[in-house]
Amino acid sequence: MSRSRKVVIIGNGIAGITTAKHLRKNDSEAEITVISAESKYFFSRTALMYVYMGHMKFKNIKPYEDWFWKKNRIELVFDYVNDVNPAGKTLKLKSGDSLNYDELVIATGSRPRFYGWPGQDLDGVQGLVSLQDLENLERRTPPPLSGNKARMRAIIVGGGLIGVELSEMLQTRGIPVTMLVRENTFWGSVLTGDEGKRIGDHLLSHGVDLRLNTELKEIKGENGKVKSVITTSGEELPCDLVGITTGVRPNIEFLESTGIECDKGILVNENLQTGIDSIYAVGDCAQIREPREGRRPVEPVWYVGRMMGEVLGQRLAGKSISYLPGPWFNSAKFYDIEYMVYGNVKPKPDSEQTHFFHELGENKFITVAYHPETELFQGINSFGIRLRHPYFDKALREKKKVGEVIARIEKANFDPEFYKKWPSDFKKAFEKETNIKLPQSLLKKLISS
């Protein structure tokens, strides 16, 4: 009798865990082992901030109860992989154990990207990605509800999703936050100027000391601890904590001498397979060799990790399925403003893209992107309102014209009941400003004729 196939997954984030779940769902035979040095049980990384702020406990951010893994025969190993030996199909663990595999999945995620600033290794400089980052932050900041008696101050380098989260977190402990942002509007590499301006104002209204057009030059310390930062404008800002939120980079160093081909991340094809047949990579650490149109090679977001995991799990179970991501989507929350994006809205309009920006009310605004000539709908950014994912996914897949998409936008309204209905005003403004006539429904045509 042949022993059952052994699949080992390195990393228990959303990508690795989704792979394990989908494999188990489609294959009851395979032996599945998940190794993580971060935590024994899977937790939602995106929810770490809520643990710090006291919205939840760590227990609450574990999406599955602890018995789930045993019941589904997914073995969890709390250890660190030091080395991979593709020829012998073995892994060497930090504990000294070694592990055989038939198929290996690398889902090691990413870590904060540091740019080699002087002083970046000082105590008090950290990012916010892992559970250990959260533990460090907890150790470095005053306990909840105690007030900031030590008058601690924090600098956050980089305005983006994690930067805003970190800022919100620190403020719940009474720590004043200064945020250094390279661009001249907030998250200028992704948001349009109109949007970035408004989000920036929102941060200011929450008491964030937002410094635009400012970069970090150097971190100064005293006795190995952070004392101040010096900005590119030469200003010295005293502080006790420096949060680095300038993006992330894949965790791939441990693969250096293994022969697994890497660039920024681990290079994989559409089947999520690396250069070596029995080794796969998913999530933040994976780099797609030839991304589909409108997608980037490395996309370190939750949803991508999950979708890759779904595909690879099923693939390992023998299904012929490839990773073919559809239209881009993402979401975030900037303090009180929810943000959703469907499709691609560029930071600046150009010859290929026109923007229609419209404000619906306080902290509520939308940008619609479309092609200036073909009027093809390209994407939408929404702030402070909720939009239906299936509606725009369909519109983008079917390459609808912007007029068609906007004409029925009330169908996409996902705001809770009793919220002020915005679609009809929005449509009027759209018609007026863009001169694009919205196609009327058959019923409306009948009524008006």
Next chain:
Amino acid sequence: MRDKLLKSVGMALFVLSSFAFIALTFFVNINFDNKDLSDLIEPKHQFFANEVSTLKPAPPVWMVSDLSNAFDNYAQSIEKQNGISDKKLEGIAEKLASDPSNYNEEFIEQNFDDSFVQDRLKENTGWMIGRTWNSYEEFEKNFREKVVDVNRSVVTEYGIGSDQSDNLIPKLMKVGAAEWLKTGLIAWLIFGLGVLGGVLYALPLSFKHKGIHNDHIFHNKSQTRHYPAIIVFICLVGFYIVLYQFPAYLTNQIVLLKPLAEKLAGTASDRWFLYGFLYTISMATMGFKMMLKYRGNQYQQVRTLSVIFFQVAFAFTLPQIMTAFQMPAYDLKSAWPLEYTFFFDYRVDQYLNEGTLGIFLFGWGIALFAIGVPLLTYFYGKRWYCSWVCGCGGLAETVGDPYRHLSDKRLTAWQIERWLVHSVLVFAVFMTVWVAYTTFTGTSELLGLSSYSVRSVYGFAIGFVFAGAVGTGFYPVMGNRVWCRFGCPLAAYLGLVQRFKSRFRITTNGGQCISCGNCSTYCEMGIDVRWYAQRGQNIVRSSCVGCGVCSAVCPRGVLKLENKAEEGRINDDPILIGREGATLNL
């Protein structure tokens, strides 16, 4: 600084008001000196009335037992005077010791002077007449037992029986309560301070940015089963036990509301009036806090206004006004089987004796559970009742809101919930069949079981223990919907409709879920909302009361409460949007 100050002052006022409320039982005397007891104690018990008048003034905590002792003493003196004494029994023994079969009606008439005693003996010991006894001891044993019953009847006939005295104690206590408590001034002070405290405590929420801020909930000792929560838990459970089982101890609190009860209903305040009043002001105050907390979320605003309205108007005020107009007091929104007394004989009699209005109310009650519940639940889900109208739900959504995260989310809890809540529904139906049988046939026994005992077991176990003491008392330790989730038979009934035939669901927004867990954490019904949301599946669960908080706390706009065509409502094997679902292999 300002926020902290407001919160501290608010909390201090609330605690002060609570202490004052409790202190009334321990420190404010009941005094019968110079009190007119003639309405409660008949002139023939003047002796007893005098005894009561000379009772040493004492607070309720002692006065209840003093009064009870006074009743006992009076009963003993009546028994001594009119009943069968031990001496008398000895005399009987002498006469019958040789042959107890001589005991007969003639013997009774010759040996007992009092005709009432004679009648009772004939009634109680009739079966003993003309019997042959193995020994005198056998006769005596039986006879003594019956004498106890006879003496009890004597007390009831000539004095005040125990049923009557149990009834009289709370009434006497009210008469003996200090007049200065009854002016309304103290009520304003105590309840006013409490409400003001609540308002001040809530006020800082209005200075915050719009949006929900659940900061520090899990850092707060009073919200995480630490000692402050345990104190609140003990106070709440204690209050329910005293309210249901020992209401006389609440006399001073009850009389505070005398002017209001007289104005509204034209009747005296009683414990249910006090309870209704406290319930209503607590809901209104905490409802105010809820509305500040959920500023910017119109669903929560409208819903909270709705539960406050139904409590103030339908549950509290309207029944009082109906009483004032000599109509049967009726809470028009309360539906069977939550309103489990609906088919009780005395209630049905009340409707049927009230002419057209009574018939209307009876018909309304039946239509509500037979037509209203399934129809409205089909269109809107059970939320139309549980989180928009219901009093229990209303309290849970306002007073209980700070505890909503304490509900148990484990799969085991769901399994227990399903067994328990449906068992209570079965029990309620069973109890109602028995009770209705009695109501409409006048016979109390069905299949050898008395409907009165069935209904009293239900009333105690479900009505008092589960719905009251556990349902509300356990807020600080098990969350705010313990009763609604594990015990309410109406919720079970609504839930069955919602699960199998309804247009209501919580829609999951494509693939946008990040599994953060806010929805599950803040689901008061303990539904693991995330389990469905992260799979892209709609949430269709019988227990969901549609409070909308999962949708409100979701940081990614993933959840929406919707009533839509049934098609596609339940999607058991959803495909997450975002990638090609088809099996393409290139």
